[in-house]
Amino acid sequence: MPELPEVETIKNILANHVLKKTISSLKIINRNTIDGDVSTFVNSLIGKTIIDLKRIGKFLIFHLNDEMILISHLRMEGKYFYYQQDQEQYDKHACVIFYFDDGSVLEYNDTRKFGIMKVDKSAEYLRHPPLSKLGPEPFNVGDTNALFAKMKRKSIPIKVLLLDQSFLSGLGNIYVDEVLYLTRIHPETPAKMLSDEQLKSIVDTSVDVLKMAIDSGGSTIRSYHPSQGIDGGFQTKLNAYGRQYLPCQRCNHEMRKIFVGGRGTTFCPNCQKNSSLPYVLGITGPIGSGKSSATAFFKDRGYLTISGDTIVSQLYQNKDVQKEIIKLFGEEVITSTLDINKNLIIATIIADPNKKRRLEKLLHPRVEQSVLELIKKTNKDHRIAVEMPLLFESKIADYCDETLYVDIKKDIQKERLAHRRLPVEISLALNAGFDAKHNKEKATYIVDNSSTLDALYNKLQKIIG
Ligand SMILES: [Zn+2]
CATH class of the missing domain: 3.40.50.300 (P-loop containing nucleotide triphosphate hydrolases)
Incomplete structure (x- = not known):
C-alpha cells in the first residue's frame, strides 16, 4: 500500500509529466473510483490545466485553473501510468483515463478498486472530508502539547492511534511499525501510558523515518511500485516490517508478528517491552x-x-x-x-x-x-x-x-x-x-x-x- 513517502515520490514523478497540461477528455471506466456525480466530475475537469501538484497526508492534490482541485487517494493498490500517446488497449484494471491536449495520456489503475477521486473548489476542499478529517503530519505538528494531551486521553494501543489519520496523518502500517521499533515502544502499549518524552520521540522519529523513506523513493512492498520504473529503495532499510522470524537488528532476538487492531504488526519482543504490563x-x-x-x-x-x-x-x-x-x-x-x-x-x-x-x-x-x-x-x-x-x-x-x-x-x-x-x-x-x-x-x-x-x-x- 502506498504510504506518505511513496505518495510523495509518485507526486514528484507525476509532476514531471503532467504539469501545465490541459485535460482534453476523460474516460471513466470504473464509476466507483469517483466520489460524487460522474458527469459533474468529468465536466469540472475537461478543459482544465494542471498548474500544481501537491500532497497532503496520503492524498495527491492536483491544482487546476479556475480554482478547481482534483483529490486522488490511492488507498491499497492505486497507481498512475503515463504514456506519451494513446494506447490501443489499456490494462483491465484501468479505472480512469485522462487525455491531454498534447496527445499524452495518464491512466489511473487500481486492481483492488479502493482508491477514490473527487473534485472540489480550491477555497473549500480543506474544509470538506476527507481532508478536513486529517490530523497534522509529523513534519508540522504545531502545538505538540495539545497533540500529546489528546493522545494521552486514549487508552487504545499506540499502534492503532498512530494509524488513525485524524491524530497524525501520513503514517501507515509499515512506518508505524518502524517508528515503534526505533523508539522501543511495544505496539500494544495503551497511548495514555506513554510519557511526553516517548510521544515526542515518536513524532521526531516519524519525521526522520519519513524523510529517509522519501529520499529513497519509498518502500517497494508487495503491490506497490512507483510509476516510471523507479523502485523505492527503503525496504532494505526497514527494521520491523517484513522481518518476522528474522533476528532483531539490535539484539538478535527473533522478531514477532502479532495483530493489533486487526493489522499485522512486526516488533521485537525483547527491545519493545510493553511498559503497561507488570x-x-x-x-x-x-x-x-x-x-x-x-x-x-x-x-x-x-x-x-x-x-x-x-x-x-x-x-x-x-x-x-x-x-x-x-x-x-x-x-x-x-x-x-x-x-x-x-x-x-x-x-x-x-x-x-x-x-x-x-x-x-x-x-x-x-x-x-x-x-x-x-x-x-x-x-x-x-x-x-x-x-x-x-x-x-x-x-x-x-x-x-x-x-x-x-x-x-x-x-x-x-x-x-x-x-x-x-x-x-x-x-x-x-x-x-x-x-x-x-x-x-x-x-x-x-x-x-x-x-x-x-x-x-x-x-x-x-x-x-
Ligand atoms: Zn531486539
Whole structure:
C-alpha cells in the first residue's frame, strides 16, 4: 500500500509529466473510483490545466485553473501510468483515463478498486472530508502539547492511534511499525501510558523515518511500485516490517508478528517491552528440578504465581477441550467420575509421538492464551512468576522481563522423581523433548537445585537482592 513517502515520490514523478497540461477528455471506466456525480466530475475537469501538484497526508492534490482541485487517494493498490500517446488497449484494471491536449495520456489503475477521486473548489476542499478529517503530519505538528494531551486521553494501543489519520496523518502500517521499533515502544502499549518524552520521540522519529523513506523513493512492498520504473529503495532499510522470524537488528532476538487492531504488526519482543504490563519472571527447568519450590519462594515474597501445569489441569475440565481429547484418545479417556484419565494420556503419548504433538497443539495455544490473559489483567504494580516447562517454546517468553532456569544434577533428579506418583522412567520419557542446552542459553539466571531447599532459597534470595 502506498504510504506518505511513496505518495510523495509518485507526486514528484507525476509532476514531471503532467504539469501545465490541459485535460482534453476523460474516460471513466470504473464509476466507483469517483466520489460524487460522474458527469459533474468529468465536466469540472475537461478543459482544465494542471498548474500544481501537491500532497497532503496520503492524498495527491492536483491544482487546476479556475480554482478547481482534483483529490486522488490511492488507498491499497492505486497507481498512475503515463504514456506519451494513446494506447490501443489499456490494462483491465484501468479505472480512469485522462487525455491531454498534447496527445499524452495518464491512466489511473487500481486492481483492488479502493482508491477514490473527487473534485472540489480550491477555497473549500480543506474544509470538506476527507481532508478536513486529517490530523497534522509529523513534519508540522504545531502545538505538540495539545497533540500529546489528546493522545494521552486514549487508552487504545499506540499502534492503532498512530494509524488513525485524524491524530497524525501520513503514517501507515509499515512506518508505524518502524517508528515503534526505533523508539522501543511495544505496539500494544495503551497511548495514555506513554510519557511526553516517548510521544515526542515518536513524532521526531516519524519525521526522520519519513524523510529517509522519501529520499529513497519509498518502500517497494508487495503491490506497490512507483510509476516510471523507479523502485523505492527503503525496504532494505526497514527494521520491523517484513522481518518476522528474522533476528532483531539490535539484539538478535527473533522478531514477532502479532495483530493489533486487526493489522499485522512486526516488533521485537525483547527491545519493545510493553511498559503497561507488570514485571514477569518466567521459571523453567527439567522435570523434577524444583520449579514449583522456586515458584513457592516467589509466592511467599508477594509475587502472583501462575503455573502452566495448573492451567492444563483446568483445561482438562473444559468441555470443549474434553471433546477434542476424546477425538484424540477415544471415549475411554473420560473416567466414570467424568475426569480425564491422565495415565491413559501419558501412556499413549509416550508410545505415539504423533499423538503427543497433536495434544500439544491442542493445549499449548490455550495455555498461552490463559497465561497472557492473566498477565494482561494484572495491575502493573504487581510482580508475576510464571512456571512453565516449555517456557522458551511458547510466546510467554516474549512477555517475561527475566527468566530463571532451575537446574538439577541427573542422579539427584532420578532420586527426587522416585518419590513421585509416576515411575521414574515414565517421568523421564515425558521430559524427553525438553532441550536443556537451548533453555539454559536463553535464561537470565541459572540456579542449581541439587542440594537442599534452604540452599535453593538462599540462591533465589541473592537474585532478588
Ligand atoms: Zn531486539
